[in-house]
Amino acid sequence: MPLVLRSSDDPIVTGGAVQVLAAGAIPWRVADSGLQVLMIHRDKYDDWSWPKGKLDAGETIPQCAVREVREEVGLDITLGIPLPAIRYTVGAGQKVVYYWAADATGLRAVPDGHEVDSYRWVSPAEARRWLANPPDIDPLDTLEAAYIAGRLATVPFIVVRHAKAKPRASWTQEEGKRPLAATGKRQALEVAALLASWEPNRVGSSPWTRCIQTVSPYLKRRDLGVKLIPALTEHEALRKPGTVRKAILKAMNKGIPQAVCTHRPVLPIIFDTLKERLPERLAAFLPAADPYLRPGALVIVHQPIAKLRKPVSVEVFETFED
Numbered sequence: 001m002p003l004v005l006r007s008s009d010d011p012i013v014t015g016g017a018v019q020v021l022a023a024g025a026i027p028w029r030v031a032d033s034g035l036q037v038l039m040i041h042r043d044k045y046d047d048w049s050w051p052k053g054k055l056d057a058g059e060t061i062p063q064c065a066v067r068e069v070r071e072e073v074g075l076d077i078t079l080g081i082p083l084p085a086i087r088y089t090v091g092a093g094q095k096v097v098y099y100w101a102a103d104a105t106g107l108r109a110v111p112d113g114h115e116v117d118s119y120r121w122v123s124p125a126e127a128r129r130w131l132a133n134p135p136d137i138d139p140l141d142t143l144e145a146a147y148i149a150g151r152l153a154t155v156p157f158i159v160v161r162h163a164k165a166k167p168r169a170s171w172t173q174e175e176g177k178r179p180l181a182a183t184g185k186r187q188a189l190e191v192a193a194l195l196a197s198w199e200p201n202r203v204g205s206s207p208w209t210r211c212i213q214t215v216s217p218y219l220k221r222r223d224l225g226v227k228l229i230p231a232l233t234e235h236e237a238l239r240k241p242g243t244v245r246k247a248i249l250k251a252m253n254k255g256i257p258q259a260v261c262t263h264r265p266v267l268p269i270i271f272d273t274l275k276e277r278l279p280e281r282l283a284a285f286l287p288a289a290d291p292y293l294r295p296g297a298l299v300i301v302h303q304p305i306a307k308l309r310k311p312v313s314v315e316v317f318e319t320f321e322d
Contacts, residue, residue, distance in 0.1 A: 002318035003297070004061055006098070007285045008082035008142065019093030023065035024052025026083065026143055027075055027104035028152070029121070035147045037127050037140065038109060040072060041118040047132035050139070051075075051116075052097055060190075060317060061098050062197035069102065073119055074110035077102035078199045078257075080154055081146060081302050081313050083139035099139040101152060151312045154302040156198040157252050158259035159270055161293040163187035163319075165210040176208040176233065184210070187296035190319035192217035194298055195259060202258035204251060206232035211261040214296070218259075232262040237269055244269040252277070255308050259298075267292040274301060278311055285314040294318050 004014075027038040039048045053068035055061065062079055069077050080101040087096050109119050122130065124144040128137055146152040163184035171178045180188060195218045203219060204227040205211045212226065219226055230236050231243035248270055251258060262270065271292065275283045278301070287293055296319040301311045 002060065002320055003294075003316060004098070005285060005314075005316040006082040006085070007282050007314045009085045009098075013085050013087045014096055014098075017094060018087075018096045020054060020090060020095035021061070022052050022054045022095060022097040023061045023068065023099070024050050024097060025065050025069050025077060025079065025100045025102040026050050026139060027069065027073070027077060027102045027107075027109075028143060028147075029103070029105045031121070034123065035144065036121040036123060037143065038073065038075075038104060039120050039122060039127055039130060040111070040116045041120075042115055043117040044115060045132070048120075048130040049133060049136055050099065052099070058320065060194055060197075060319075062100075062317060063193055065098065065100055066197050072112055072116045074112070075102070075104055075107045077104060077107070079156075079197050081143075081152065082315055083142050086133075086135035086138055088133065088135050101143050101146070103153065146312070150306045151304040151310075153305045154312065155255055155257050155305060155308075156200065157301045157303060157311075158195065158198060158200055159267070159274075159293075159299040159301075160191060160195075160214065160259055160261040161264060161267060161295060161297050162206075162211045162214040162261055163191060164295040175235075179209050180213045184295065185213070187319045188214045188217050191215070191296050191298070192221050194317060194319065196221065198257060198259075198300060200257040200259040202227065202254070202256055203261070204229045204232070204247075204258065205261040206230075206234075206263060206266075208233055208263070211263065215259070215261045229260065232260065232266055234263045234265050237263075237266040241269050245273045248273045252303065253308060255303070255305060264291050264293070271299075274311075277309055278314070282311065282314050285316065287316065
């Protein structure tokens with residue numbers, strides 16, 4: 001299974017043998033009465049819980065969370081801050097469920113009518129009284145604490161390492177034109193599927209071919225253009241590393257959902273820049289050793305809209321390889 005690393009999770013919960021992997025989200029909104037979360041009722045089990053479900057074959061955990069919420073209650077969400085994963089025992093063995101917060105403001109829930117027959121928007125206090133599975137309280141507590149601290153409404157800043165390129169040794173033309181390998185082109189499709197879980201509406205990229213090819217499937221999917229950032233090329237980063245730092249901070253300061261695609265040699269400069277804003281606990285989740293990220297992997301940092309300079313989470317995800 002591709003790497004999954006989230007600052008919200010306890011390694012004791014996510015580690016060890018796991019027989020069932022699932023993912024979901026806690027949709028939230030703010031009403032006149034305050035914070036509300038969406039609970040679902042499953043007729044089969046006659047219980048109240050959060051939208052969630054098991055991974056499909058070849059599906060990543062973020063993709064599963066988005067799909068399950070859409071299928072069960074008809075909400076087209078994007079993922080917000082990661083919430084603590086939970087672990088409990090089912091008939092097949094140990095089950096781990098990964099959760100995210102999801103801003104559902106302005107969205108209308110429609111139960112699927114099969115597994116989910118009803119839903120309700122309730123306060124966190126009411127949710128605790130209705131939840132059938134005690135571990136489900138942990139992600140709720142984190143969501144409510146983030147709301148109280150003004151850190152629940154966030155925007156994602158995503159760093160993408162370009163997908164697998166043709167080998168340098170076999171490429172005789174200009175380095176900036178070295179394209180993706182066949183595996184890399186397939187990875188680019190996985191990158192697009194992963195990015196769709198957060199839906200960045202601005203994408204910046206090194207102008208080199210392999211980076212542009214990596215984000216092109218996502219750009220096509222969303223009908224977006226790309227912002228070319230020369231500072232993110234290997235050559236510019238080597239000559240003027242300070243320009244990388246300036247470009248990343250400028251992008252983060254925009255306060256919009258966005259992604260940037262770059263090269264392995266540029267990653268340590270970017271991660272050092274992120275560390276300037278991350279508390280030590282979160283900085284520890286950033287890759288610290290070469291090659292930092294595998295081809296096509298993503299790092300997601302969530303910035304509170306009200307406090308952009310104080311990110312609250314770090315996640316690392318990899319795509320599948322052939």
